[in-house]
Amino acid sequence: MRFVPANLVLYFFLVTLGVGGFFFTTVWPEPKGFYLFILLAGLGGLGVALYIYYTKRHHAQLVCPVGSDCNVVVNSRYSVFLGVHLEYWGMLYYAMVLSSYGTLLLAPHLFTKLILSSLVLLSTFGFFFSLYLLFIQAFILRQWCIWCLLSATLSIAIFITSLVSAPEAMTLLAGISTTIGIVHSLGFIFGMGGATALLFLFGKCLRDGKIDEGELTALKGLSELIWLGIALSLxxxxxxxxxxxxxxxxxxxxxxxxxxxxxxxVTTAITMIIFEPVLSLIPFSDVGGEVAPSPFKPLRKPLFITLAVMLTSWYVALAMSYLHLDNIAQTLAVYGAVLVLMIALSLLVEQRLRKARHKL
Known part of the structure; x- marks a missing residue:
């Protein structure tokens, strides 16, 4: 064992602890067996979050069992969400899972249908947040952290098991329709509000003719707010x-x-993958009658189109909550027509802005 790094032993222990709990669902196929699985998965996830916290606090290196560079991921600009490091979010989430399902195992009579439904919603949010982090690793950083993958796997397992362990999920969720509505509204507040603020900030950057690092940081923060809104809404x-x-x-x-x-x-993902890394390099003005030489010139119009689709989709989604029209084809046609109109308007704005700056 002396030839095996201690942190790799820890990794495989956490894998065994988190995933091995599935054994209880096979020999004890009733809610308590599933709760025990969730409890062990939460314990494994908490161990991952604590280990990442420990290594970062002591400036140590994460050792990856498969040879990828975990340190690039856990120290990237995306390792902070809404101003808080991801390991803190992880510790909070898994601590809530542990305390909730631990209490549920020991004192199930304390849990009402409302609380049980809230646990399902909690795991659903964890599921979407895990998908967001997987997306960041796959398409933006293009680096994988095996510790982060383990945490995501455990989070997804908790989500699936929480649904399976709630045989009355439909009844439970129907009983908290007001709570679901509040979460839905919060999603629109964060998502649509973030998208609107992003558009205004982008407009300010265009008027200034440049995008500095401070504005890029602000745009990243708004993107995170939009992702939070998307997760809550979906x-x-x-x-x-x-x-x-x-x-x-x-x-x-x-x-x-x-x-x-x-x-x-989709449009938020496209913005983060394609546009955000090179936003400060995209030319938005004509110089001397010619577009400033840049390989990023072709991204100008697609950027305006993407932002138009993003913002329009948020407002159409909100409007659908109040539209009294049941026919699916008709509502989709309305959405499509509004999209076409707003895309055309965005291209007109892009053209006029470019010409206006050229005259200056």
Missing amino acids: ASQIAHYVANATTLATSGPFITQTVALFATA
Whole structure:
């Protein structure tokens, strides 16, 4: 054992601890068996978060069992979310899972349907946040942290198991429709508000003719706020559907709202992957009648289109909550027509802005 690094022993111990709990769901296929699995998965996840916290605090190096550079990931600019390091978010989430399901095992009579449904929502949020972090590693950093992957795997396992362990999930979620509605509203406040603020900040940058590091940092913060809104909106959207699947499966406004929310996720992802890393290099003005020589010139119009689709999708999704039109084809047609109009308007703004700056 002396030839095996201690942190690798810890890694495989946490894997065994977190995933091995599945054994209890096979020999004890009832809610308590699933709760025990979630408890062990939460303990494994907490161990991962604590280990990352320890290594960063003591300026140590994470050892990756598969040879990738975990340190690039855990020390990147994306290792902070809403001003808080991700390991703190991880410790908070897994501590909540441990305390909740530990109490549920020992004193199930203390948990009402409302609390049980809230636990499902908590795991749903953890699931979407894990997908966000996987997206960052795969498409932006293009580096994988095996410790982060373990945490994401455990978080996804907790989400799936929390759903399976709630045989009355539909009834439970229907009973907290007000809470789901509040979460949905918060999602729109963060997401649509962040997208609107991002557009205004982007407009200010264009008027100044440049984007400095401070503004790039602000844009990144707004992107994180938008992702938080997307996670809350989609999580509550799924919860709402599970509780009212029969009715919502044929609801035009609900289907269109869901499509629009996914469109916000896609356009936000495109913005982060393609545009954000080179935003300060994209020329937005003509100099001497010629566009400033730059290989990033072709990104100018797609950027305006992407931002137009993002913002329009947020507002259309909000409008669908108040639209009294059940036909799916009609609501999707309305969404498509508004998108076409706003894309055309964004291209007109881009053209006029470019010409105005050229005259200056």
